[in-house]
Amino acid sequence: MCIFCQIIAGEAEASFVHQDKLCVAFMNLRPINPGEFMVIPRAHIDHFTDLSDDLAAHIMLVAQRLGRHMQATLSPRRxxxxxxxxxxxxxxxxxxxxxxxxxxxxxxxxxxHDTGFEVTLAGLAAPNRAELDAMAARLRLP
Ligand SMILES: [Zn+2]
Structure with a gap:
């Protein structure tokens, strides 16, 4: 059983932010910033893209409501x-x-760089408009 399933089963410790019939949210053990948490389905499903539309929508809705509360409570920039x-x-x-x-x-x-590092978009590929259009066409639903 994976560690998240153990948490859901009550066999491993977690600090819950939310619990309902379909999903739970709990604090990350190693947050990027204090307050980071995750919302996960109760069902053991590896890839997020394998969640049903309804389950993915529910998880996003829970995240959105908790995210609004996070914004009001912690006042992060984003x-x-x-x-x-x-x-x-x-x-x-x-x-x-x-x-x-x-x-x-x-x-x-x-x-x-010699003096440290820089976070920038400069090193990323910049596809031209035709490439972007072609990629968009590939990603459109049939
Ligand atoms: Zn699991």
Whole structure:
């Protein structure tokens, strides 16, 4: 049983923010900033994209309501929602109080210099309009 399923079963400790019939939310053990938590389905489903539409919508709705409360309570600059799928193989939506634009970042954004590092978009590929249009066409629902 994965650690998230153990938490849901009451066999592992967690600090719950929310619990209902379909999902639970609890605090991250290693938050980007204090206050980060995650919303997960009660069902053990690895990939977020494998959640049913209704379950994914429910999780997003819970995250949105809790995210509004986070904004009012903690006053971060932004509330970020992240699904990356790494770590525990049980779908989880991270809700992150963002104090800085670097708080959610890809290594691709980081350029290392002699004096330190810089977070920038400069190192990322910049597809042209035709490439963007072609990619958009590929991503449209049939
Ligand atoms: Zn699980």
């Amino acid at each position: 509330v970020g929602y992240v699904v990356h799928g790494f770590g525990v193989p049980h779908a989880h939506l991270n809700v992150v109080p963002l104090m800085h634009s670097n708080d959610i970042i890809s290594g691709k954004h980081v350029q290392v």
